[in-house]
Amino acid sequence: MANGSEIIRLVSDRQDRDQFRRKNWVGSFEEYLDIVHAHPEVTRTAYQRLYDMILSYGVEKVRIGRETVNQYRFFDDPDGGGKDAVFGLRDTLNQLVNALKSAAKGYGIERRVLLLHGPVGSSKSTIARLLKKGLERYSTTDEGALYTLGWADENEPDNPDLVHWCPMNEEPLHLIPQRFRADVESQLNDDRTDDDHRVRIEGELDPFCRFIYQQRLRKYDGDWTLVMKDVRVKRVILSEKDRVGIGTFQPKDEKNQDATELTGDINYRKIAEYGSDSDPRAFNFDGEFNVANRGLIEFVEVLKLDVAFLYDLLGASQEHRIKPKKFAQTDIDEVILGHTNEPEYRRLQSNEFMEALRDRTVKIDVPYVTTLADEIKIYDKDYNNQTVRGKHIAPHTVEMAAMWAVLTRLEEPKHAGLSRLQKMKLYNGKTLPGFTEENINELREQATTEGMVGISPRYVQDKLSNALVTHPDSRSVNPFMVLNELESGLKHHSLINDDEQKQEYRDLLGVVKEEYENIVKNEVQRAIAADEEALMRLCGNYIDNVKAYTQREKVKNAFTGSYEEPDERLMRSVEEKIDIPDSRKDDFRREIMNYIGALMIDGKRFDYKSNERLHKALELKLFEDQKDSIKLTSLVSNVVDAETQQKIDVVKGRLIKNYGYDDESATDVLQYVASIFARGDAKRE
Structure with missing residues (x-):
């Protein structure tokens, strides 16, 4: 058995101190300009960085019928071991990445709110979580590096612990005065032909940095070069936990909602020190918009926002600016990602006061999976072993639960003689006489609500878990145990109030049981x-x-x-x-x-x-x-x-x-x- 010193030595031998130094690099503004000249990608916008992050994992060309489509490996969650992998939503993910690509190239979508819209449990939060985790990891790599600025202390300029770092982690090139930016861009780009990696200086200093910048200009009698000697630059590692470059806003009830949660608030304890509530040093730039600068902000159930918050959201999306209390409009650079469910979105469509938000929204539908093989993969993340929690999961147990979930999401086919079960099999790649790839595409196009209604994967996961614990005398969990759990749970399902719909779902359980009977008969026969x-x-x-x-x-x-x-x-x-x-x-x-x-x-x-x-x-x-x-x-x-x-x-x-x-x-x-x-x-x- 290893002792304490051996365990410490094990960690010591595997640590990478060079990587630590790169992640914690601090230098001068002049050194940063050298970095920009050599690696202009460090100045990318938030949309460009997010898009490049997704591409860094690779893209596969997948043949679907007669078309070739992209499959982005990032959404398989390779760094997380597949725990947050997204299955069966290739069209949705392609639409999302195309929107990010358009925003990265500055075609207009960068001035919109990306809205993931779909039923509960359809992977909206998973997609948002993947993007946030991906940005965090990417910022730790050399390819994803980004930097921010700070100010040396006037009394102890050489003390690294007294640097006043920018509270919004903004781009150091904002220190270049407007009238010199075109010439500086030309020098930094050095006739670079790659348009995607040309340096573009856009945006102004935030109130805190602007205040100190002007203070130092007065100190040095307007000598900009002396001011730059007071500037320090450091590498930024994005982190949701540390509230650096990743923000998450979740609406509360109307009484507890406060706009300062988005744009920051006055620090009343420092007013006595600085003498004014309009001094930026007496302000906490810690709202979600502030901390998410240079990265991504996620709005959970964005359409539940109070109307007062919408003005901040509209300005942030369209103008890339926010209005902190007592200060002028402040530039931000961040991806704005929201998600909402169907009832909230219908309310948005019917609310005339929300017209401005609708106009600034790019809606991306995130439906339930309608392909059996992909639905099975969702549950295999938790039940991919034959033995779970000490119990054996009999063959076809997960498959039958997934089959029922998919059937509840499909519309009854208009094609005469085609059952819903056969339709599901066609979607899953099975060939049936008289049905070509074109016929299957027609079936999908005829359906208007397919994937936007039905049973959530969460409900199925809950009932699979119940089946594992509610049969203490059994060493094995079989399909009938799970199907019975699914059926009994319908009585108290919080989202299904229609008795006809409940009966329809029970009838579909009968279809699944009949299909299971045919499968096991065939297996025993073989x-x-x-x-x-x-x-x-x-x-x-x-x-x-x-x-x-x-x-x-x-x-x-x-x-x-x-x-x-x-x-x-x-x-x-x-x-x-x-x-x-x-x-x-x-x-x-x-x-x-x-x-x-x-x-x-x-x-x-x-x-x-x-x-x-x-x-x-x-x-x-x-x-x-x-x-x-x-x-x-x-x-x-x-x-x-x-x-x-x-x-x-x-x-x-x-x-x-x-x-x-x-x-x-x-x-x-x-x-x-x-x-x-x-x-x-x-x-x-």
Whole structure:
């Protein structure tokens, strides 16, 4: 066991002091100008920095139908281990990044509020959290470096602990007087051709820095160069926790809302020291707009803001300025990101007093996921292991919960003969006869509310958690436990008050249960028919008979040695399993022989597994032959002889080995499938 000194040495060996020094660099204004000349990207605007941060993680080109679209790796949350990864919202994320790109290039969107709009639990907050965390990490890298200014103390100019740092972490180039900026830009750019990384000096000093700047100008009789010797520049690391460059504003009730939370407030204790409440040294520039300068401000439920706050928001977005109490308009440079749900947005649309805000808003819809595979990924972040909290999660448990959630979000298809379940499968990539990629796109375009209504992933996650703790005697959690939790929770669902809607969701649970029944029946059938040698014997027997049939020959009986007519009953018993009608049996048999012949020409050996339809037919045939010998239905009566139990144990072992079940869930699923067959037998009788 390691002792204290070994643990300290472990940390010591892995620390990077050079990186620490780079992050905590402090220098002169002249040194900063050298940095700008060599690396002009340090002067980027907040939008440019955010856009570059996203691109720094890479972009994949993904083929969707006939179109090629971008997939930004940043939203997979690589630095966070995928905990905040966003799934199934490729169009939404592309729209967001395109808006940031437009803002970064100065095409106008930088003067708008980016509004993420969607139902509760649709990843709006996750996207905002990702962007904030991404900016924080990016600012710690050499590529994402940015700097701010401070003022040496008049009495102890060489004391680094007495530097008066800018409270808004603004760009040091604001110290360049307006009349010299064009020439300074020309010198710094040095005929640079890359337009995206040209230095542009925009904005003015904040009230605090402006006050000290003018004070020092008077001290040095207007000599700007002497003033610059008092300037210190340091690197800034953005941090939400430290309230540096990342701000978050959450509305409170009307009685407790105060505009100073956005733009700062007077420090009354310092008024006695400086003699005036309009002295910037007696003001706390600690409002969310102040601290978010150079980075990003997130407005949680932005449309719940009191009207009084909207003036600050409108000025901040359109003019890039805020109005602190007792001071003139102050320049800011930050991304303004808000998010809201559907009811609040409808209220915005109907409120004529909000017209100015609507005009300054870029709405980006963030719907629920409507693709099953992506919905499953959302829950796999928490339930991606077969064992969670000491309990085994049976196969298809998460899948069935996700299937129900997606079904609640889909509109009933207008296409005749197409069910909502089939529509979901089409969206998930399954092919159905008569449906092309264009048809599927038409289905999506016809839907007006798809993804904006339905069950939230949070509700499903809550019920999955409930299922894990409400069955103390069970070592395994199966789909029925979770589906029952989902159904019982509908009675008290706080967001669903319509009884018809609740009944619709219950009906969809019935659809999911029926689909689960088909899935597990197929799995048990395959487990029973997973005898490789028996399948190969059956396949060989079938092919021998098909070959004789197509060539009008006889088949040699392996037992008697005599030649007999091809076994029509055997061939049809296989073909009927995949719905080959009697009128097409000849075509199917010739197709199989042509397939085998083509393989032989290429020098390849025929394997029944390579032909999906034949493989499925053989498995179903073998299952039918072995089902009665295994006597699976005897499980229902709990009267099982030793020989049958041995065969059932073999099937159970295959379920555990090949399909991810444990002993308890494999027993449960066998008993469930046995009850299905027992019901079927009873109906036939």
